[in-house]
Amino acid sequence: MKQFLPLAGLAVLLVCVQLLTQWTGTTYYLTQLTMSAYYSVVIIGLCLLMGYAGQISLGHAGFFAIGGYMSAMLTTRNLITFQDQDWMVLLDKIGFLAARQDLYGEAILSFQPWAAAIIAVGLAGVIAFIIGIPVLKLKGHYLAMATLGFGIIVFRVFLASEIFGEADGISEVPGFTLLPGVTVTGSFGARVSNYYIAWTLVVVAMVMLINLINSRVGRALRAIHGAEEAANATGIDTAGYKLKTFVLSAVMAAVAGVFLTHYNGGIGPSEAGVMKSVRYVALVAVGGMANIWGALSMGVILNFLSLRGFFGSYDDAVFGAILIVIMLFAPEGLLRLNLVAKFKKMFSGGSRK
Amino acid sequence: MTSELFLQYIFAGLTYGIIYAIVAIGFNIIYNTTGIINFAQGEFVMLGGMIAISLNPLMPLPLAIVLAVLITMVVGALIxxxxxxxxxxxxxxxLIIITIGISILIREAALHIWGEGVRSLPYFIGNEVSSVSIFGTRISPQVLWVMGVCTIMVILLSLFFRYTLMGQKMQACAANRTAATLCGINTRNMVTLSFMLSAGIGALAGCVMSPITYTEYGGGTGLAIKGFTVAIMGGLGNSMGAVAAGLLLGLLEAFSVSVVPLAFQDAISIAILLIILFVRPQGLFGRSETAGLREF
Structure with missing residues (x-):
């Protein structure tokens, strides 16, 4: 139970922050905190993959974008012209469709957000599984380049496809009603409730990851990170564990993509860009690689500052500089500067060349 | 397809192909001495072009290019x-993360210095419309410049590695670093030299290609991933393989224009990269036994 205590602290902190913004009349901060929370879900998922399983991915923005774009496309595409087709009747029967009216009173028949979310996240998971089988056989530079390549392909496909809005992306995405009365939407009145929705998602993800890390799976992953051959020799199904972790972190990225897209009411191709993927990696690195609390806190703080426009036109440069400085001076992350020496010993032993 | 169009595609393919080959050789030089894939390789090409463009109004073109190459080499050494x-x-x-960070910093610096606009050097001879006739088709003289300069670079590099003491020292460093150190070679200096050399050839390629392909701050990433594709296709560390693979990729791309929409161009070479990585990580020309000794 001890490992869940910080979560209680987090919950108290979250309520305090919300009350503080209410009290000081700065509730607009909640918008950025909500968005940061969704990005953090991607980051802690990537942290599991990079920090614990030791596999780098420079393509996680791709999974985020697959979730966001698919969900946006399915919930905004008007299928009313097909409504008499057999497959549409079938989809309607199983409750996948929702009819609504747009701003101008025109009837829209599109996928229901729940159905769209399930399809979007499922697709991201399947793609991660298919890509993961060959990609995770690679190591080091090759793994980095292959995942980078995957990310660029996803970016290109979204940028060039008419159905995904090309350079404009998709806008006017409707809200996502999770339960009656609980809707993911960017509307002004729902700011506080959305803050709690986003952070509930983060807490759920954290509980899941903490459980995972402290289980047999987590120990297996750390063994893989330390010495893959040795892990293999002791009977750990290294390929299987790596693949499952890859798929899990991709699914988490896709879920975050779905939620953030409904929250923002749209998504654009920059969400799939290489710089986004690099940013996620940077945040995991700052947090200390194998440290989900570090990844979470750094992810929220730096994303919040970035979203508030704190870095101005040097936004990307700041993340580039962070990457270099952290990797040069504190590869164990900011929160564990004193453990650098120990880390060095451990890492140089496990590295080749 | 008419024979004229066919030849045009061939020339376009060879031009881009030889540029990819130069970028790939840049990867190889650093990889051979350090085992690092330098993710900032494409940025050297961009920097070379950009610096030459800025210097060009102040001095004659050849001098601007020479200076741009030298400055980029200094940048490489400093990195x-x-x-x-x-x-x-x-x-x-x-190392991967550090070189990615470096590439971002160079790119962002270029964005703040030169802005988002697309720039280019003037044509070395004539202008956009001048052309020479070869095999019954008309091509720009700049295409010949690119092919000529890049070919000479490849030849000089292979002579350098084979016949000069410095080149042999670098090769020794690549073959076995510890043994090279024992022979009295300063391996650290060799590594710096390899960064300078690969920055230099990247910058020179960036200058000669600038009039036809243009130079912009973000152009390095695409070149880097294609150069890496070519380096992998040719077998990492194998420069002659890189030349063959570069020309092959260039031709494939040129001919795919008639089949695939332009927007998916990049996706094609990346798809080739992924396929090669999955199926033949030792490269098209590499032997699987040697690949077995290396980790992928």
Whole structure:
């Protein structure tokens, strides 16, 4: 139970922050905190993959974008012209469709957000599984380049496809009603409730990851990170564990993509860009690689500052500089500067060349 | 397809192909001496072009190019000295992230210095419309410049590695670093030199290609991933393989224009990269036995 205590602290902190913004009349901060929370879900998922399983991915923005774009496309595409087709009747029967009216009173028949979310996240998971089988056989530079390549392909496909809005992306995405009365939407009145929705998602993800890390799976992953051959020799199904972790972190990225897209009411191709993927990696690195609390806190703080426009036109440069400085001076992350020496010993032993 | 169009595609393919080959050789030079894939390789090409464009109004074109190449070489050396030289047995993951960070910093610096606009050097001879006739088709003289300069670079590099003492020292460093150190070679200096050399050839390629392909701050990433594709296709570390693979990729791309929409062009070479990585990570020309000794 001890490992869940910080979560209680987090919950108290979250309520305090919300009350503080209410009290000081700065509730607009909640918008950025909500968005940061969704990005953090991607980051802690990537942290599991990079920090614990030791596999780098420079393509996680791709999974985020697959979730966001698919969900946006399915919930905004008007299928009313097909409504008499057999497959549409079938989809309607199983409750996948929702009819609504747009701003101008025109009837829209599109996928229901729940159905769209399930399809979007499922697709991201399947793609991660298919890509993961060959990609995770690679190591080091090759793994980095292959995942980078995957990310660029996803970016290109979204940028060039008419159905995904090309350079404009998709806008006017409707809200996502999770339960009656609980809707993911960017509307002004729902700011506080959305803050709690986003952070509930983060807490759920954290509980899941903490459980995972402290289980047999987590120990297996750390063994893989330390010495893959040795892990293999002791009977750990290294390929299987790596693949499952890859798929899990991709699914988490896709879920975050779905939620953030409904929250923002749209998504654009920059969400799939290489710089986004690099940013996620940077945040995991700052947090200390194998440290989900570090990844979470750094992810929220730096994303919040970035979203508030704190870095101005040097936004990307700041993340580039962070990457270099952290990797040069504190590869164990900011929160564990004193453990650098120990880390060095451990890492140089496990590295080749 | 008419024979004229066919030849046009061939020339376009060879032009881009030889540029990819130069970028790939840049990867190889650094990989051979350090085992690092330098993710900032494409930025050297961009920097070379950009600096030459800025210097060009101040001095004659050849001098501007020479200066641009020298400045980029200094940048390459500085990168190695500041960010890499003093690291004690860094892990591969750490080096990957550091070179990615460097590439972002160079790109962002270029964005703030030169802006978002697309720039280019003037044509070395004539202008956009001048052309020479070869095999019954008309091509720009700049295409011949690109092919000529790049070919000479490849030849000079292979002579350098084979016949000069410095080149042989670098090769020794690549073959076995410890043994090279025992022979009295300063391997650290060789690593700095390899960064300078690959920055230099990248910058020169960036200058000669600038009139036809244009130069912009973000152009390095695409070139880097294609150069890496070519380096992998040719077998990492194998420069002659890189030339063959570069020309092959260039031709494939040129002919795919007639089949695939332009927007998916990049996706094609990346798809080729992924396929090669999955199926033949030792490269098209590499032997699987040698690949077995290396980790992928």
């Amino acid at each position: 190695e000295i500041v960010f890499i030289r003093w690291l004690d047995k860094p892990s591969v993951l750490r």
